[in-house]
Amino acid sequence: MVQNRQGKLADWFEGLKRQVARSRVFLRFGLIAVLAATTLGLVAIRSEAQTPIMVPSTTDHVIWGELFKPDSEPIMRVSSGDVIQMETISHEVILPDQGNTVDFLTKAGIKASDILSDQLAVKARVPKSGPGPHVITGPVYVEGAEPGDVLEVKTLQLDYRVPYGVISNRHGKGSLPNEYPQGDAQIYTKVIPLDTAREVGIFRPENDLPDLEIPLYPFMGIMGVVPADPEETVNSVPPGAYGGNIDIKHLTAGSSLYLPVQVPGALFYSGDPHCAQGNGEVALTAIECSLTPTFELTVHKDMSLNGPVGETPESWLAIGLDEDLDEAMKASVREYLRIVNDQYGLTKPDALLYASAAIDFEVSQVVDIVKGIHGVIPKAAFAPLDK
Structure with a gap:
């Protein structure tokens, strides 16, 4: 099983609960909780028993x-x-x-x-x-x-x-x-x-x-x-x-x-x-x-x-796919703008400026015919805008 990489279980769980509370999509769809199950010191993430x-x-x-x-x-x-x-x-x-x-x-x-x-x-x-x-x-x-x-x-x-x-x-x-x-x-x-x-x-x-x-x-x-x-x-x-x-x-x-x-x-x-x-x-x-x-x-x-669209407890992942890496980048940026506008209300012009200073766009892979870029959108950064 995957080991806990985020410190003590209690700290990790409390942090995850805060992230869930901030995530409008989780609230929207009524996800109740994310539970942590431990066996022999190893941690697995389970949403239901x-x-x-x-x-x-x-x-x-x-x-x-x-x-x-x-x-x-x-x-x-x-x-x-x-x-x-x-x-x-x-x-x-x-x-x-x-x-x-x-x-x-x-x-x-x-x-x-x-x-x-x-x-x-x-x-x-x-x-x-x-x-x-x-x-x-x-x-x-x-x-x-x-x-x-x-x-x-x-x-x-x-x-x-x-x-x-x-x-x-x-x-x-x-x-x-x-x-x-x-x-x-x-x-x-x-x-x-x-x-x-x-x-x-x-x-x-x-x-x-x-x-x-x-x-x-x-x-x-x-x-x-x-x-x-x-x-x-x-x-x-x-x-x-x-x-x-x-x-x-x-x-x-x-x-x-x-x-x-x-x-x-x-x-x-x-x-x-x-x-x-x-x-x-x-x-x-x-x-x-x-x-x-x-x-x-x-x-x-x-x-x-x-x-x-990807989501982790900490971030949204804005995925762009295209055979041309430049076009994949454009698709990822457009998806980032959509996510931030939909989730947090930030206008797309403002979101574009913000991304230029604070958002990382990573190359997923360049070897699968269709190439991938994913923008990593930290939820904590937008917490002041979360309603």
């Missing part, structure tokens, strides 16, 4: 390389407000350019007994039906969700499934596609052992330098609803108004992603689990690792969105 509905990553519950389509048969139906625990599988270590999965991992020091059997089953029995690399679990039909509604995907908890992850750079991909990997290499890939007790990944340099430690900050790279246009489902890589592969590292435990529902039932899915990612994701991948996220799925009838 209910038993999650299990969604296992069996071969009949996943697809590989594409997104689910509007006519995809749901693997289960849930009600608005239900909590699901959805197993997800990393595509890294099962792609053809990494060779034999067991050999690849054991040569890097991973015990054969620690290799996720679900990964091996997917490699052996699930056809790769699209050009994307991702293995995606779903879809889940949410009762009452209709086009025009908004599905809130609240990440309550993230559990590690295996003690390893992988970072990869491939020829023709990443932020420097014509420069790396070096020489004639088609792939440069590295297994990252995970010390989940200390919440770090071990990065071992190739030239015998001392190991480096990467703090783990797990999140789901792909969370989405099925797009209405089947043409948008053929590749799992590009994100869109439906969410999908948005790769925003802030969307960890305690965060919410709001998605405009495109088809009846929303048909929610998730995949591309990450243990840590730097903004930009410049090599091509984050630390790709298999996770079990716990989600709360809530349908909002009185919200209207044109694209995804």
Whole structure:
């Protein structure tokens, strides 16, 4: 489980309650509380004490390389407000350019007994039906969700499934596609052992330098609803108004992603689990690792969105997506202006000036065909305007 990174639990909980009190969207939709559950000193964020509905990553519950389509048969139906625990599988270590999965991992020091059997089953029995690399679990039909509604995907908890992850750079991909990997290499890939007790990944340099430690900050790279246009489902890589592969590292435990529902039932899915990612994701991948996220799925009838919006206890995330990074930046700034105007009443001209002095716009990723920018809007900064 994800450890508490915000100091003492009491201080963290009181701060979270203050943030909830300030958040008009939470008040608007009647969210009662966010509870903290502790087990053996580890902290998981839960909004209700209910038993999650299990969604296992069996071969009949996943697809590989594409997104689910509007006519995809749901693997289960849930009600608005239900909590699901959805197993997800990393595509890294099962792609053809990494060779034999067991050999690849054991040569890097991973015990054969620690290799996720679900990964091996997917490699052996699930056809790769699209050009994307991702293995995606779903879809889940949410009762009452209709086009025009908004599905809130609240990440309550993230559990590690295996003690390893992988970072990869491939020829023709990443932020420097014509420069790396070096020489004639088609792939440069590295297994990252995970010390989940200390919440770090071990990065071992190739030239015998001392190991480096990467703090783990797990999140789901792909969370989405099925797009209405089947043409948008053929590749799992590009994100869109439906969410999908948005790769925003802030969307960890305690965060919410709001998605405009495109088809009846929303048909929610998730995949591309990450243990840590730097903004930009410049090599091509984050630390790709298999996770079990716990989600709360809530349908909002009185919200209207044109694209995804993120929220953490501390901030709003104004998401801009476009194949052109400049256009993604414009989209993110426009979304920031909308959020601040809607939530706090600040005029858009004033909000633009304020942003120039006080708002950070971060590059989510530049490697997924459609690039992403997210503006981080601190709620505390606008507290004097919150009604």
